[in-house]
Amino acid sequence: MALIAATMVKREDGDLGLCRGFRLPSILEGEGDRVLRPPICASKLANLEMACYIFPVQTMSHRKVPHRISLLIRNKTQSFQSDSHAKQSTLLIKAYLDNGLLKQARQLFEEMPERDVVAWTAMISGYTAYNHHNFAWMMFKDMMRESCDHPNAYTFSSVLKACKGMKSLSCGAISHGLSLKHGLVGSSIYVDNALLDMYATCCISMKYACSMFQEIPVKNQVSWTTLITGFTHRDNGVAALQVFQQMFVEEAEKSAYSFSIAIRACAGITSYTYGTQIHASVVKHGFGHNIPVTNSLLDMYCKCNHFQEAENCFNEMIQKDDITWNALIAGYQNSNPIKSLQLLSQMELHGCPPNHFTFSSIITACTNLSVLTCGQQIHGKIFKIGFDQNLPLANSLIDMYAKSGNIEDSRRVFLELANRDLVSWTSMMIGFGSHGYGNEAVRLFNQMVDSGIRPDTIVFMAVLTACSHAGLVNEGLNYFKLMIEKYKIIPNREIYACVVDLLGRGGRVDEAYDVIQSMPFRADESIWAAFLGACSRSPHGKPNLGALEVLDLKPRKTGVYVLLANMYASQGKWGDRAEMRRLLNESGNKKVAGRSWVEVHDRIYSFVAGDGGGSLEPLIYQVLIVLGLHMVEQIQVSQL
DNA sequence: AAGTGTTTGA
Structure with missing residues (x-):
C-alpha cells in the first residue's frame, strides 16, 4: 500500500496546519476536520513538534468517499522510515486510542494484514x-482464536482489568488459567497484581484474593494496596487495617496509595x-502534603465527627483540589448544612468549579x-x-422536593x-408514599417492572410503606407475597416492620401479631415499636398485645415508653402509665419532641406542638381553621 | 512499541 505523508506543523495558534506538500482534496477536508480537530488538544501538542498524515493513495480520488484518514503523532526524534509497516499501524492505533x-482504531486494526501481540494488546487495553x-x-477471545502470536504479560494485565x-x-x-498456561503467573508482577485485583473485585469473599x-x-x-483496597471496598475496615499493620511488621515500603486506602478504612469504621495514629505515620513518611492522602484524612475526620481537625x-x-472541597462539603451536609452551602460559594470563589x-x-x-x-436555586x-440529566443528582432532587413538601416538582x-434507574423509581415511590398517594406509588411500581427493572x-x-399510609392493606400483602415468591427476596427486619405497620394501621392487629411471631428472627424493639405505633394510631383497639414482650427487651428507644404510656392512658390504666413514665425517666433519655417548621418569605419558623409558633401563631391558627372547613x-x- | 494500586455522593 503506497502511502503519502504530509508534514504537519504546529501553528502559532496551537492548532495543526498543513506545512508543505499538498492541499487536502476537498472531499477529504470535512473528514480531516472531524478526525483531526477534536482529539488534538493544546496540552497534547505541548511536547510534540511534528505530526504526519498518512493516507492510502487510492482514497485521493475526489469522487470516492475516503476510506480513512490516519493521524500519526510522532515525536520528532523518532525516525519515521525505520519503522516497519506493522509498527506504524500499531502506533496509529495507539494515537487513535489516546484521542x-x-x-478509527478498530477500522485500522481490521485492515492490518498481520496483527501482532502489541496491536491486539493495544486494542484490548x-x-x-x-x-x-x-x-x-x-477482542481477547478473537485474539485467542485467530492469532498464532502468544499473549504476553501486557496482554493479560489488560485482559484481567477488563x-x-x-x-x-x-x-x-479463564484468563487466570490461560496466563498460567503461558507461564506468566508468578513471573510477572503485573499479571500477579492484576489477578489479585480481579479476585478482590469479582468474588464475594476475599478468600481467592488472599x-x-x-x-x-x-x-x-x-x-x-490492592489487597487493602479489596477489604476496604467490602466494608471490612478491620481486616484492611490488619493488612496495613502487617505492612509495618514486614517492613514493606509504604506509598501514598496505601496510606490513602488505609485512612479510608478508618473512615469506614x-x-x-486508628485514624490519628495513621495521620502521625503519614507525616513521618513525608506524605503530609500528598493530595489524595490529605483528602482522605480530611474525610476521615469528618466521618468521625471531628470537624475541628478536618478544618485544620x-x-x-498547600494544594487543594475539587475532592478536598467536596469532602468537607459532604462532611457538613448532615450536621451543618448551612456550612456546606457557604463552602460551595467559597469553592466557586477559589475558582474550583463544583461537579x-x-x-x-x-x-x-x-x-x-x-x-x-x-x-430551587441549586436546582x-x-x-x-x-447536570440535570445526571441520574444521581436528579434522584436526590426528586427526594429533596418530596421531603420539602413539593411533590409536584418532585414528579416533574x-x-x-430521559432514563430512570432503580433509585429514580424508588425515590419517586417513597415521595408518593409519604404524601399519601398510595395508588400512585403502586402504579409506579407496575410501570417500573414493565420497563424491565x-x-x-x-x-x-x-x-409497602405507601400501601400502609394509604390503607391499601390487601395490595400491600400481595406485594409482600410477590416479593418472596416471584423475586425470591428474603424479607429482612425492615420489611417485616413494614408489613406489621401495614396490618396494624389497617386494624388487623392479630394478623400483625402473628407475623411477628412467625418471623425467622426474634422481634427487636424497632419491630415492636412499629407494632405498638400502628396499633395505637388505629381505632380498632387490642393494643395490649406485645407490651410485655417489648418491655422484656429493656428498649433504649424512648419512643417505645411514650407509646406504651399513651396507650395505657387511653385505656384509663393510670398506674401502668405512671410506671412507663418512671421507666422512661430511669432510662435517662429524653424523648426529643417532634418539631414542625414552615418557611415564610425568607424566614424559617420552627415550633413544637403546643408552643404555637411564636409570632406566627395567629396566622397558623387561621390557616388551620380554613383547612378544617375545607375538610x-x-x-x-x-x-352526597 | 506498552504498565499496575489511592481520595469526594447516592
Whole structure:
C-alpha cells in the first residue's frame, strides 16, 4: 500500500496546519476536520513538534468517499522510515486510542494484514481504558482464536482489568488459567497484581484474593494496596487495617496509595483512634502534603465527627483540589448544612468549579435544611450547568422536593428524566408514599417492572410503606407475597416492620401479631415499636398485645415508653402509665419532641406542638381553621 | 512499541 505523508506543523495558534506538500482534496477536508480537530488538544501538542498524515493513495480520488484518514503523532526524534509497516499501524492505533477515536482504531486494526501481540494488546487495553470491557473481552477471545502470536504479560494485565471491569469471575478465571498456561503467573508482577485485583473485585469473599496474594513471590507496593483496597471496598475496615499493620511488621515500603486506602478504612469504621495514629505515620513518611492522602484524612475526620481537625487539615493543605472541597462539603451536609452551602460559594470563589459530587452533597444539605428556596436555586444552577440529566443528582432532587413538601416538582423532575434507574423509581415511590398517594406509588411500581427493572428490597419497602399510609392493606400483602415468591427476596427486619405497620394501621392487629411471631428472627424493639405505633394510631383497639414482650427487651428507644404510656392512658390504666413514665425517666433519655417548621418569605419558623409558633401563631391558627372547613366540605361532598 | 494500586455522593 503506497502511502503519502504530509508534514504537519504546529501553528502559532496551537492548532495543526498543513506545512508543505499538498492541499487536502476537498472531499477529504470535512473528514480531516472531524478526525483531526477534536482529539488534538493544546496540552497534547505541548511536547510534540511534528505530526504526519498518512493516507492510502487510492482514497485521493475526489469522487470516492475516503476510506480513512490516519493521524500519526510522532515525536520528532523518532525516525519515521525505520519503522516497519506493522509498527506504524500499531502506533496509529495507539494515537487513535489516546484521542478517544475507538472506531478509527478498530477500522485500522481490521485492515492490518498481520496483527501482532502489541496491536491486539493495544486494542484490548484501549477498550478497557474507555470502559468498553465487553469489547475488550471479545477482542481477547478473537485474539485467542485467530492469532498464532502468544499473549504476553501486557496482554493479560489488560485482559484481567477488563474482567475486573465486567465484574466477571468466570472470565477472570479463564484468563487466570490461560496466563498460567503461558507461564506468566508468578513471573510477572503485573499479571500477579492484576489477578489479585480481579479476585478482590469479582468474588464475594476475599478468600481467592488472599491466596493469590500469598502466592506472589515478591510483593510490591501495588500488591499490598490492592489487597487493602479489596477489604476496604467490602466494608471490612478491620481486616484492611490488619493488612496495613502487617505492612509495618514486614517492613514493606509504604506509598501514598496505601496510606490513602488505609485512612479510608478508618473512615469506614469511624475509628478516630486508628485514624490519628495513621495521620502521625503519614507525616513521618513525608506524605503530609500528598493530595489524595490529605483528602482522605480530611474525610476521615469528618466521618468521625471531628470537624475541628478536618478544618485544620483543610487549612494546612498547600494544594487543594475539587475532592478536598467536596469532602468537607459532604462532611457538613448532615450536621451543618448551612456550612456546606457557604463552602460551595467559597469553592466557586477559589475558582474550583463544583461537579456532580458537590451538588449531590449540596442537595442533601438543602434537604436537611428543608428550605425549599435554597433547593430551587441549586436546582436552577444544576440545570444551567447541564447536570440535570445526571441520574444521581436528579434522584436526590426528586427526594429533596418530596421531603420539602413539593411533590409536584418532585414528579416533574422524575417525568423529565430521559432514563430512570432503580433509585429514580424508588425515590419517586417513597415521595408518593409519604404524601399519601398510595395508588400512585403502586402504579409506579407496575410501570417500573414493565420497563424491565427488577425491584429490590428497598423498592418493596417503598411500596409497602405507601400501601400502609394509604390503607391499601390487601395490595400491600400481595406485594409482600410477590416479593418472596416471584423475586425470591428474603424479607429482612425492615420489611417485616413494614408489613406489621401495614396490618396494624389497617386494624388487623392479630394478623400483625402473628407475623411477628412467625418471623425467622426474634422481634427487636424497632419491630415492636412499629407494632405498638400502628396499633395505637388505629381505632380498632387490642393494643395490649406485645407490651410485655417489648418491655422484656429493656428498649433504649424512648419512643417505645411514650407509646406504651399513651396507650395505657387511653385505656384509663393510670398506674401502668405512671410506671412507663418512671421507666422512661430511669432510662435517662429524653424523648426529643417532634418539631414542625414552615418557611415564610425568607424566614424559617420552627415550633413544637403546643408552643404555637411564636409570632406566627395567629396566622397558623387561621390557616388551620380554613383547612378544617375545607375538610368538612369535602366530607359533605363525598357523602352526597 | 506498552504498565499496575489511592481520595469526594447516592
